[in-house]
Amino acid sequence: TRFLDNVVTANAYVSNVPQLREAALQARRIGLGIMGLGDLMYHMNIRYGSEESEEFASQVMEFVRYHCMLTSIELSEQRGPFLAIRGSIYDPDEMTWTPPQPIKDYIRDFGRPKINWETIVDGICEHGIRNAAQTTIAPTGTIATVAGCEAYGCEPVFALAYLRHVNDKGQDLKLEYASPRFEESLISAGLDENERSEIISKVTRSGSCQTIDQVPQHIRDTFVVSQDITAKQHVRMQANLQAFVDNSLSKTCNFPQDATEEDVAEAYSLGWKLGCKGLTVYVTGSREKVVLETNNTAEGATEALDLSETQSSPSDGNLQQPDQQLFPESKKSRPTRLHGATYQVDTPLGKSFITINENGSNEPFEAFVSTAKAGSETSAISEAMGRLISYVLRISSPIVPQVRLEELARQLEGIGGSRSLGFGPNRVRSLPDGVARALRGYLDDKLDINLTNNSDLTNDFYANGEEQEQLTFQFGALCPECGEAAVVNEEGCRKCYACSYSEC
CATH class of the missing domain: 3.20.70.20 (Anaerobic Ribonucleotide-triphosphate Reductase Large Chain)
Known part of the structure; x- marks a missing residue:
């Protein structure tokens, strides 16, 4: 309290x-x-x-x-x-x-x-x-x-044994669980290891022990689960x-499937x-995706999905032709002239310039990301991000470009690198995070939101007026050994000041 x-x-x-x-x-x-x-x-x-x-x-x-x-x-x-x-x-x-x-x-x-x-x-x-x-x-x-x-x-x-679904970086990770207290009660009741293994195997199917005759009645009276x-x-x-x-x-309030x-x-x-x-109220099996489920429920859902896919599959005579397309063009062509805005963002790899151009409907159409000198690894990664963003914006889709750009910003922001720039809300964790900030700035401008930190992500953070030490660091290309942006041309040789890597 x-x-x-x-x-x-x-x-x-x-x-x-x-x-x-x-x-x-x-x-x-x-x-x-x-x-x-x-x-x-x-x-x-x-x-x-x-x-x-x-x-x-x-x-x-x-x-x-x-x-x-x-x-x-x-x-x-x-x-x-x-x-x-x-x-x-x-x-x-x-x-x-x-x-x-x-x-x-x-x-x-x-x-x-x-x-x-x-x-x-x-x-x-x-x-x-x-x-x-x-x-x-x-x-x-x-x-x-x-x-x-x-x-x-x-x-x-929920159940004496069940499957737990965990989102592991976008993948469905299934974890099996069995009640340790239930097993302890079986041991206390004097059941040997073979009997306990057989009981646990049966419980794993349904999650309940109420229909298992080998389980003593006093245990069944206590170890009820939500479905019982x-x-x-x-x-x-x-x-x-x-x-x-x-x-x-x-x-x-749990209900059975019927x-x-x-x-x-x-x-x-x-x-x-x-x-x-x-x-x-929750009716068993009423949702496609759940956090917890028993093996029987999971298998039933899989069988239903397989049956649905079988029924929805077209017959051999009505197979969709390979050349049939939902959209007549895979990617929108680029007009000769476009208008846009360029955003400058300070990142751990140096200053980055992100240009976002709009089409005739004032929708985001393409993006260019420029960081460091041409020919460096940093420049190559920047150009790659710009190309991918442009492709996502130009590809034919029922999703409007602005929504796609919002999702791109959400995916890029928060990505961390070997070091960060700035502190607190102005902290830029990596080059992708800096690009995301520029995309957010563009989106905020589209919504006429006057954010004070859009134009300069690093100014006005130090109350005493001191300059950031990070800004005086000499930025270089990405090192193939340690990954730091510390490879510079010096005395006719490319050297890394972070790990002593040298191309000479």
């Missing part, structure tokens, strides 16, 4: 929209939540989705909300309440807030410490409260994985948590009646 309140103060708000900072400081809303609820239920031998689990989740979240508000009251005493407390439900003079109540009365004792909501009421009346909203439950997908949790946020475990829980149980679990969460929370519209409508209706602030 203290950390999140500090973030409200220290956050770097968008300076162009001062209303964001004002709104944040007026209410000081925070969102303390939980993660790994499904793991905790595995540890407690509680079946997620059961009545016992509903009360357990409710008691856990009530404990979190109580102590979050208690700390917020302490912060209010030390730092003052949120600015907009007057007239709100927490107004100490006319407080309308009442302590949250569980959906059903508690009948179980999980050993949770006692709490007294009257302490919260008295504290707000005396000191106010620091934060207008205190709790939420986030998805926590990535950070839960890093922390070693099998269940994300307040969700049940009915839609009503998902909604009721969310409602029991929502009772003690003043913001909304992230929770998915779910109907009536099933989904019933889930939304139940969520509304129980006081849920939102509801997310």
Whole structure:
């Protein structure tokens, strides 16, 4: 609670929209939540989705909300309440807030410490409260994985074994995962290695252990996954948590592939009646690309894709002829005369001049990149980038040239090299990054955005007026050994001042 309140103060708000900072400081809303609820239920031998689990989740979240508000009251005493407390439900003079109540009365004792909501009421009346909203439950997908949790946020475990899809530089990297806690429970139950291997192999297919007879019943009763829980149980679990969460929370209601519209409508209706602030529904197999999926789901999607491609393939008599083209020309011809603008950018390899010419429709048509002397490696790379940019702009396509140029800038910006030039927002990481800045400058000019740093990317950064030492460096051609732009002609020989490479 203290950390999140500090973030409200220290956050770097968008300076162009001062209303964001004002709104944040007026209410000081925070969102303390939980993660790994499904793991905790595995540890407690509680079946997620059961009545016992509903009360357990409710008691856990009530404990979190109580102590979050208690700390917020302490912060209010030390730092003052949120600015907009007057007239709100927490107004100490006319407080309308009442302590949250569980959906059903508690009948179980999980050993949770006692709490007294009257302490919260008295504290707000005396000191106010620091934060207008205190709790939420986030998805926590990535950070839960890093922390070693099998269940994300307040969700049940997705599957006891599944495939995780990771975007690895544009490639789909598939990682297989199996629950270590499930395997530990099998070991504790006395199953030998061969039995465990057979069970894990079966679980890997569907992700669930509910239909595997070799798994002891007490383990099946505890180790349920998202597909083993009915839609009503998902909604009721969310409602029991929502009772003690003043913001909304992230929770998915999973449906099987044969779910109907009536099933989904019933889930939304139940969520509304129980006081849920939102509801997310996911029908298994309804999306082509997902982050997590079981082997059965992945194979089903592959088979469906193969069937679709087979049905859509033309018959032998109707094959598209090789000479048939979508566009009559592959690349637009260049007019005799074009108008454009040249942008100068300081890069780690020296000054670069980027010229962007427009066609008769005032659309970007071609680009020229010039850096260093002709005949050097730097000059060759610059010319290559200019040619590729021009080709992308001139090729026949339904995508307008300006959108293509925006995508080119997005692909080039941020590319790092062996060294950078400048600091902070004016930092140029490489020659491609410098070209991207010139493209952005052109696009900003097209949108009539007056950016102060477009004309000179390195000026006005040093408050004391000192010149950058990097600008005094003698730039050269790219070295074939170390890659540095430090190869210069000296005494009739080409030498590299970075690695001592010599052509003599």
